[in-house]
Amino acid sequence: MIAFQVFFWYTETMPDKNHTTGFKPIAPRKIYQSILEQFVNMVCDGSLKTGEKIPSERELAESFQVSRPSVREALRVLEIIGLIDIQPGGGAYLKELSISPFISVIAPLLFSRDSFDLELLEFRELIEIRAMELIGERFTEADLDAIGSSLKEMGKALEGNDPEAGAVADIAFHRSLLLASKSYILQKVLEVVVSLFEHAIRGGRSLVLQEHEDARQLYEEHKGIYEALERRDFNLARSLVQAHLTMVRGLYARTVTAKEIPAESAL
Amino acid sequence: MIAFQVFFWYTETMPDKNHTTGFKPIAPRKIYQSILEQFVNMVCDGSLKTGEKIPSERELAESFQVSRPSVREALRVLEIIGLIDIQPGGGAYLKELSISPFISVIAPLLFSRDSFDLELLEFRELIEIRAMELIGERFTEADLDAIGSSLKEMGKALEGNDPEAGAVADIAFHRSLLLASKSYILQKVLEVVVSLFEHAIRGGRSLVLQEHEDARQLYEEHKGIYEALERRDFNLARSLVQAHLTMVRGLYARTVTAKEIPAESAL
């Protein structure tokens, strides 16, 4: 069963060279790490619940018998990993784990790579299609309802010619699909992908919006997916999702090349 | 092209309720965020290179015209996102972005969910198989060499009955496969998966090691994958990887149920 032990020795032995001897480098334990550990454990065992207000920095410092800066460092980390929401002057509140703040920090690093945008699109396809493969096994009426209401929102947005509402409904639709897969990891991964897309667009990349003559086609595609699920035809639904995402990627590629050419001719 | 705008409005409008008005909540910009941003930008544009030593906290505080605690908060975040390596008494050094420290913090939260282990295995399958799909298009001789040398290490470990070396070679093998896919995202995602496995095992879960009577079978499977790649038979290689991972998952399931039963009877 080496295949598992693999994962144990990876980070242990790869970085340092003396893994043949059995000496491991000593890393001094820092105070903020201990605080962090206690916090995470308390969340795990339910001592702290989502939405709950955590004590003030001064109280925590007193409780932990450490100084306020140490507490602050731990809180800073908790903020970055998206486990708490800090309101200056207010207090800190526990929330559902969200990786977005972390992604915000590293996003520029990722996008500094060539062709990262396209890879991201491909990756999104991968997880969404996988979600569709899982969806059949444990599909419920509630899942269908959630997807249906997203579709209805999309329809309303189309009628009212409201791209923003349509966008929100679109993401809600795909989110519902992921939720129906009942896979926690896939949901979290989608969260990361969504944050990355957001930063990509905010940073001026992939600005393929505004031209919503395709809005009706998109709506029809989503409607098709919904109807397939309604009939419990999961194979068809999967194919439709695949076709939909491929189409979206095609639109992206078209937009990018259209944007690239004038950029080059300007040189 | 609503499908893209979606991602822009997601985190903007979902959290607050007044997205119909257009008012966005004001979040006061904190000093450490500004420092963070400057740092990340400097890494992006190459002002700071991997391995380079960054100035001391006191120097940075002076340069940025802020206090040392503010600098420390930024450094703390950089440490968590795995962009710098801090040696107490030494200094801080830039390194390749690695998500492991971040994963270390949130791992307990993730594993506190039921059936996360199995989901993780399934997810690993997903990305590895996807990597095998990509591998055909851009496979080079260097890729084959890297995979081959990992296999050779695995063989040596098998002869010498050295599970640890075999484990290292195993992960190196799969890593080479991911590298050959030329997909940055898949590589990074594998990194995360590997970190998670490490924490799972360290935390006493999935301790399915030691019994290496299966080592030869694992070696043969890896060898088969290599030989298929040698003949550029990518379809066969993909099937073999799929079979290999399914087998590994089966072993896991067997071990878990074997462990679960005595645990229950002990109650």
Added chain:
DNA sequence: CCTAGATAACTGGTAATACCAGTTGACAGA
């Protein structure tokens, strides 16, 4: 009595300072 506005007691954000512990490198003695 009720409401509007001021006030006081919070909160987190930042700063300045000091001291400790570990690392490093140079220097002096063997």
Added chain:
DNA sequence: TCTGTCAACTGGTATTACCAGTTATCTAGG
């Protein structure tokens, strides 16, 4: 040349203080 010491770093932690924003209370005015 080698070795041990020591001084000058480094980051880790603690203390204290003050600022700005929020919140809740209380008071003065209606």
